[in-house]
Amino acid sequence: MFNILYKEFVVQRTVILAYAVVAILFITQLIRVDGPMAVISMLAMFFTFGTAAYEDKNNSHVLLNSLPVARKEIVTAKYVFHIAFGICLVGLTFIYRTIIGALPKDAAMWQYVIAVTVIVWFVSVFFPMYFWLGPRFVQIGMIVLLIVMFTAVPMVYNLGVKHNFWGIPDFIQSLPRFLLFVFATAVTIVFLIVSRLISVRLYERKQF
Amino acid sequence: MEDVVVLDQVSKFYKDFKLDRISFSVKKGFIHGLIGRNGAGKTSTIKLLMNLIKPDEGSIRIFGLDNREHGKEIRQRIGFVYADNHYYEDLTVEKMKRVIASFYHNWDEQAYRRYLGMFDLPADKKIKHLSKGMKMKYSIALALSHHAELIIMDEPTSGLDPVVRREILELMSEIIQDENKTVLFSTHITSDLEQVADYITFIHDGHIQFSLTKDEVMEKYTLVKGRTDLLDPDTRKPFIGLRETPVGFEGLSDNPKLVFELFGNQAIYERPSLEDIMVYTIKFNHHAR
Numbered sequence: 001m002f003n004i005l006y007k008e009f010v011v012q013r014t015v016i017l018a019y020a021v022v023a024i025l026f027i028t029q030l031i032r033v034d035g036p037m038a039v040i041s042m043l044a045m046f047f048t049f050g051t052a053a054y055e056d057k058n059n060s061h062v063l064l065n066s067l068p069v070a071r072k073e074i075v076t077a078k079y080v081f082h083i084a085f086g087i088c089l090v091g092l093t094f095i096y097r098t099i100i101g102a103l104p105k106d107a108a109m110w111q112y113v114i115a116v117t118v119i120v121w122f123v124s125v126f127f128p129m130y131f132w133l134g135p136r137f138v139q140i141g142m143i144v145l146l147i148v149m150f151t152a153v154p155m156v157y158n159l160g161v162k163h164n165f166w167g168i169p170d171f172i173q174s175l176p177r178f179l180l181f182v183f184a185t186a187v188t189i190v191f192l193i194v195s196r197l198i199s200v201r202l203y204e205r206k207q208f
Numbered sequence: 209m210e211d212v213v214v215l216d217q218v219s220k221f222y223k224d225f226k227l228d229r230i231s232f233s234v235k236k237g238f239i240h241g242l243i244g245r246n247g248a249g250k251t252s253t254i255k256l257l258m259n260l261i262k263p264d265e266g267s268i269r270i271f272g273l274d275n276r277e278h279g280k281e282i283r284q285r286i287g288f289v290y291a292d293n294h295y296y297e298d299l300t301v302e303k304m305k306r307v308i309a310s311f312y313h314n315w316d317e318q319a320y321r322r323y324l325g326m327f328d329l330p331a332d333k334k335i336k337h338l339s340k341g342m343k344m345k346y347s348i349a350l351a352l353s354h355h356a357e358l359i360i361m362d363e364p365t366s367g368l369d370p371v372v373r374r375e376i377l378e379l380m381s382e383i384i385q386d387e388n389k390t391v392l393f394s395t396h397i398t399s400d401l402e403q404v405a406d407y408i409t410f411i412h413d414g415h416i417q418f419s420l421t422k423d424e425v426m427e428k429y430t431l432v433k434g435r436t437d438l439l440d441p442d443t444r445k446p447f448i449g450l451r452e453t454p455v456g457f458e459g460l461s462d463n464p465k466l467v468f469e470l471f472g473n474q475a476i477y478e479r480p481s482l483e484d485i486m487v488y489t490i491k492f493n494h495h496a497r
Contacts, residue, residue, distance in 0.1 A: 003311050060296065067311045
């Protein structure tokens with residue numbers, strides 16, 4: 001599986017660098033945004049869409065499936081690569097805030113956890129849909145994501161700020177932290193495992 | 209002789225096309241050509257071998273192993289070359305090689321460098337900047353640099369100039385000097401097969417017309433030329449394909465003995481080329497029988 005991860009890295013190296021630069025602009029607030037963690041999560045989502053579109057354009061499924069590698073490994077590597085990319089983007093934020101001395105307070109730490117969770121959930125939804133619907137999903141999904149990013153997210157965020165997020169943060173704060181963390185992690189892991197199982201089944205049925 | 213590839217009653221159904229119970233084997237240490245017109249089912253057959261598509265019926269064994277159960281293991285021993293470029297166009301020759309090399313246990317860097325030199329391939333050039341011929345050579349260099357026992361090539365000479373085509377065909381002949389290596393290649397260019405193939409499988413409309421040694425093919429068929437008045441419902445029967453003109457007929461038969469009995473010295477008998485066999489089978493077969 002490491003050879004597939006290596007392939008992903010070599011093929012996407014320039015794109016990864018470009019995303020890192022854009023992420024830094026948001027993290028350092030050179031481009032001012034409310035809630036940079038949400039933007040970072042969105043960037044990770046765009047990266048996943050972009051790489052899928054690139055693979056389809058190159059028809060690289062034919063190449064990959066002609067190499068000595070099992071389809072199950074191809075699917076697993078995709079999950080690992082994209083989740084790792086998301087974690088790296090979130091990690092970049094963490095490192096920057098640590099360097100400038102804004103060491104994460106407890107609440108801020110939750111932002112990182114939530115961002116990673118959102119990325120994992122996104123990846124878990126993306127791949128089964130992608131393997132099921134193919135390039136059509138990428139084209140439509142990218143447009144939907146753009147619309148959501150520039151219209152729905154800011155609207156909901158502003159509305160949330162106005163209404164103190166309907167008391168959700170307070171409610172979460174009132175719950176026992178450890179229990180909440182364990183519960184969220186368990187649900188996310190189960191969702192991820194189920195998603196991968198579905199993706200493997202769908203990908204193994206694919207014909208190129 | 210050991211069979212490297214065995215297809216047994218393999219069918220694949222599409223909406224407007226089907227590969228219908230195809231069976232043939234590929235012998236170790238030889239060049240095996242898969243011939244047929246465009247859309248006859250050659251690429252589908254190769255995709256079945258590479259596990260890119262699944263058969264609806266039948267079984268495929270490569271190196272004695274079931275190709276669905278042991279796909280990964282089998283592909284470790286296969287070198288593949290496709291008509292279309294599937295490598296990442298934005299990568300350089302060197303970077304793409306590094307990626308491909310990481311998948312093979314027996315990657316031979318020295319052999320790769322040798323092929324790179326032989327083909328004059330620039331390592332630092334992006335794949336998108338290579339010509340079609342160079343892309344094909346690059347693909348062949350990658351396929352040959354991990355000591356693959358079976359080289360599968362889909363239309364490797366299609367669209368290439370005669371010099372590059374000849375180079376590739378000569379290389380195929382060199383490859384099988386090592387008796388452990390086998391080449392299976394598809395083409396619609398009959399002269400390529402006449403030059404290098406030991407075995408020929410002719411596929412037409414998803415059916416195997418024949419799968420024989422080149423010599424057997426040449427012995428099996430005869431091209432008969434004669435006057436039109438020699439033809440009647442009985443004498444038409446032994447022809448696979450028949451072309452009639454105001455001055456006479458030309459027909460392909462797979463029963464030389466019978467046609468000689470029917471026409472004797474009144475007709476001329478010639479050894480057909482592969483192109484004749486292909487053309488008469490495909491184009492003129494509706495006139496016969």
